[in-house]
Amino acid sequence: MLNRFAAPEFQTIKDLTLVHPESINYTNGLKAFVFQAAELDLIKFEFVFDNVFDDAENPLLNTVLCSMLKEGTNTYTSAELAEHIDFYGAYLMPEYSFDHTALTLYTMHKYVDKVLPLVKDILTNSIIPQKELDTYIRNNKQSLLISLQKNDFVARRLFYQHVFGPTRYGVVPTPEAYDAIGREVLLELYYKQFRPSNCTLFIAGNVGDAVLGLVEDLFSDSWGASSGSVHPHPFQLVLPEGKLILESKAEAIQSAIRMGGLMVNRTHADFPAVQFVNTLLGGFFGSRLMANIREDKGYTYSIGSAVGNLKYGGFFTIASEVGTAVTKATLAEIENEFENLQQRQPSVKEVELVRNYLLGVMLGSLESIFSHVDKFKAVYFSGLDLSYYSYYNKVIQEITPANVQDIAIRYFDYSKLVKIVVGKID
Amino acid sequence: MVNFNRFKLDNGLNVLVHEDHTTAMAVVNILYNVGARDESPEQTGFAHLFEHLMFGGSAHIPDYDSPLQQVGGENNAFTSNDITNYYLTLPANNLETAFWLESDRMLSLAFSEQSLEVQRQVVSEEFKQRYLNQPYGDMWLRLRPLAYKVHPYRWATIGKELKHIEDARIEDVKAFFNKFYTPRNAIMVVAGNVHFDQVRLLTEKWFGNIPTGTPYHRNLPQEPEQVEARREEVEADVPVDSLYIAFHGPGRLSEDYQTVDLMSDILSRGASSRLYRSLIKEKQLFSEVNAYVMGSIDDNLFIVEGKPSANVSLSEAEAALWEALEKLKTEEVEDKELEKVKNKIESTMLFAELSILDKAMNLAYYELLGDAEDYNKEVSKYLSVTKEDIRKIANQLFRKENSSTLIYHAKGGQHAE
Incomplete structure (x- = not known):
């Protein structure tokens, strides 16, 4: 007779096997990392540039510049670029993030030579046509x-402003800021930012000699010599004051809650343990915040927390949308969960569950060669190497209930959080 | 190309196995052949509420999620108007845990009053978050009943109104479970680092003794042909006007489905598409514009939607959308344009094959449509679509009397009329 009450025996979760890329240093300062997957019919080229800022940091410039990359060069109009990329079934995606601007090309292997030259053209010949800029800004x-x-959008905006202040991470777009953007300033930034010495290229897929030859032809010497380094313009984030900020919306039927603050980033030895505690608190479906505020009280469809890694610091954030009648009660429950975390060690069972969950998620996050690139990029841009994942694994494997409480006391202090509510607190 | 093998249990459970030994993970995807279309008009939103209750404990296992997380897995589910799909991912060496969990909730739920009480509230908050507390959030709550007068597609999966969810009782939950959550009404796909024989043994062990249940014969009222243009205009607290036009068209099972799908790609897929180029970039009449098919199994909808630019009147915007649709009826698309959207289909299918979860979901869905093997024939169906097909279908679809138009007027009217 089948015993349905007893769970099948648990098998140990395996370690990751990560792909180590080959690296190529071109004479013009471009660095490339190649991830081989010979059986793949798709290939990915990702050109990553450090964002460049002036003294007064206005990330909207970088954001707009990033989007304008596809909007026209000396050789091709915006329409021609789009037509060409789409015709070959390729995807060309400019992506802006806090620290980097990336231009990613996915294409079927058989069409690499048809579409890769366009990327070269974009990186060296963009003209940012005024008409396209006007359309972009208007839309x-x-x-x-x-x-x-x-x-939820307003809450996230206030969160960035209050946690990061007037820095590249904290300045948010406004209609006026869009209006103030001119083509000349963008072009100036374009020349400063899109240079081989400021670029790291990640290639993944079936990268044979023909592909490498094409990359060499397009992006080595013909992309200009190494000309001066780009100033990284480092800065210090200032610890925000813990407080509650309410933006009242009389008509709201739900309030958006967003809270958090600064946190250590991946370069800090405590980062994996902080990620562990974050997961236990709010980082997955079985977390304490979900168990209490959704699955026990029914106050929300979803509540979650996350730890973000940035070049000049990390941050921690909690987000939820809850009925206005239970907004106050939700805030109280979140506070209770922080107190709990600091005052009592979790059970061995709970720590074991979070441990296995995280190990499983890590194993599952390696799907195709493209996810190996993502794993590599995450550590590379933190100045670390792939051995970081062995360290991460070790921390997760060995963490104890006492460690969890210790990390909670040092890093998860409710009174220090910036708390944003957009809606109503009845 | 996604290879698979299949077998069927005596109780009717249909199982497909896709082996992919390049991953350390396994996926178990169970599709139940029930969606919002199977609900009573007095109890809409029930299939989706029920999906939430599937995580509230089963006959022998009080909590679904923890044992899965305990072995390194995670899971989720979604409900559409046609289907309810549950999926989980876990390290392949812990595969049996998935069979234990999934078979127990197919055997019987715990039917806990407390779970029902909490999930009623959770779903009510979901209703508010997605449909009520967002600009244009109630769009589907308005457009569906405008486009459908008879077919149950006239309500959204979340339900017609909050009250239907608030009124759900445990007897209803039990009846729903007995009617739809039977082995013969399910398709299970197991994919990843697994072996066919292993899956077969595990399935027989855990699912073999689940009773067959009573067969469910779907007999839904069919939507009569629409004979006159429909229109709804609302004034709403939104910053920008917005416009939606829905046309009835070939469903997912029709041989014209790929044609209608490519037609939406010609109109709005990517920065080189017609609507994007002409209406956003050249004429600058819209800030956003989009065309897509819903992909429903019964009577399907083709949607064209957009937000006019400031100082462009809704009538001018609407006329411009119709002009683009008329062009598909009167002029042949160019060879190159057709080849372009076909190439995009080809690369998209390659992306879908990178993920074992995507592969498992696709196999289950195509099996529901008729035969999982059709998934591997899908690209060639797209490739065989001709210019003539597109013109023919455009003429069938884009007629005023086949259209339902929904318009949001921004309160305060920043727009010229």
Whole structure:
């Protein structure tokens, strides 16, 4: 007779096997990392640039510049670029993030030589046509108006402003800021930022000699010599004051809650343990915040927390949308969970569950060669190497209930959080 | 190309196995052949609420999630108007845990009052978060009943109104479970670092003694042909006007489905598509514009939607959308344009094959449509679509009397009319 009450025996979760890339240093300062997957019909080229800022940091410039990359060069109009990329079934995606601007090309292997030259053209010949810029600004101002009616969007904006202050991480777009952007300033930034010495290229897929030859032809000497280094312009984040900020919305039927603050980043030895405690608190479906505020009280569809890694610091954030009638009660429950975390060690069973969950997620995060690139990038841009994952694994394997409490006391202090509520507190 | 093998248990459970030994993980995907279309008009939103209750404990296992997390797995589910799909991912060496969990909740739920009480509230908050507390959030709550008068597609998966969810009782939950959550009404796909024989043994062990249940014969009222243009205009607290036009068109099982899908790609897929180029970039009439098919199994909808630029009137915007649709009816698409959208289909299918979860979901869905093997024939169906097909279908679809138009007027009217 089958015993349905007893769980099948647990098998130990295996360690990761990570792909180590080959690296190539070109004479013009470009660095490339090659991830081989010979059986793959798709290939990915990702050109990553450090964001460059002036003294007064205005990340909107970098954001707009990033989007304008596809909007026209000396050789091709915006329409021609789009037509060409789409015709070959390729995807060309400029992506802006806090520290980097990336231009990613996915293409079927058989069409590499048809589409890769366009990337070269974009990186060296962009002209940012005024007409395209006007269209972009007009449309983005309109979507900003729409987003500003979403409580969760407004809460996230206030969160960045209050936690990061007037820095590249904290400055948020406004309609006026869009209007102030001119083509000349963007072009100046374009020449400063998109240089081989400021670029790291990740290639993944079936990268044979033909592909490497094409990369060499397009992006080595013909992309200009190594000309001066780009100033990284480091800065210090200032610890924000813990406080509650309410943005009242009389019509709201739900409030958006967003809270958090600064945190250590991946370069700090405590980072994996902080990620562990974050997971236990709010980082997955079985977390304490979900168990209490959704699965026990039914106050929300979802509540979650996350730890973010940035070049000049990390941050911690909690987000949820809850009925206005239970907003106050939700805030109280979140505070209870922080107190609990600091005052009592979790059970061995709970620590074991979070441990296995995290090890499983890590194993599952390696799907195709493209996810190996992501794993590598995460450590590379933190100045670390792939051995970091062995360290991470070791910390997760060995963490104890006492460690969890210790980390909670040192890093998870409710009174120090910036707490944003957009909606109503009845 | 996604290879698979299949077998069927005596109780009717249909099982597909896709081996992929390049991963350390396994996926178990169970599709139940029930969606919002199977609900009573007085109890809408029930299939989706029920999906939440599937995590509230089963006959022998009080909590679904923890034992899965305990072995390194995670899971989720979604409900559509057609299906309810549950999936989990876990390290392949812990595969049996998935069989234990999934078979127990197919055998019987715990039917806990407390779980029902909490999930009613959770789903009510979901209703508010997604449909009520967002600009244009109630779009589907308005457009569906405009486009459908008879078919149960006239309500959204979340339900017509909050009250239907608040009124759900445990007897309803039991009846729903007995009616739809039977082995013969399910398709299970196991994919990843697994072996066919191992899956077969595990399935027989854990699912073999689940009773067959009573067969469910779907007999839904069919939507009569629409004979006159429909229109709804609302004034709402939104910053920008917005416009949606829905056309009835070939469903997922129709041989014209790939044609209608490619037609939406020609109109709005990517920065080189027609609507994007002409209406956003050249004429600058819209800030956003989009065209897509819902992909429903019964009567399907083709949607064209957009937000006019400031100072562009809704009537001018609407006329411009119709002009683009008329062009598909009167002029042949160019060879190159057709080849372009076909190439994009080809690369998209390659992406879908990178993930064992995507592969498992696709196999289950195509099996529901008729035969999982059709998944591997999908690209060639797209490749065989001709210019003539597109013109023919465009003429069938894009007629005023086949259209339902929903318009949001921004309160305060920043727009010229």
